[in-house]
Amino acid sequence: MPIYEFRCGECGGKFSEIRRMGEDLGGPCPHCQSLNTKKMISTFASITSRSADACPSASGCSSAGSG
Ligand SMILES: [Zn+2]
DSSP: OOEEEEEETTTOOEEEEEOOTTOOOOOOOTTTOOSOEEEOOOOOOOOOOOOOOOOOOOOOOOOOOOO
């Protein structure tokens, strides 16, 4: 089950709760027991692997000039 992050609108405290998929409502704030909580949009960083730009040197043909 996914863990959503919630933010309290009263004290501004953040807490995470395990919610079911689709459940946007969070429980009461564990700090001040306020129900004024909102789900935060969780952002996850994507790992990008940068590979060296290695190009095989091809001894190729040179373009011939037009006559
Ligand atoms: Zn609170």
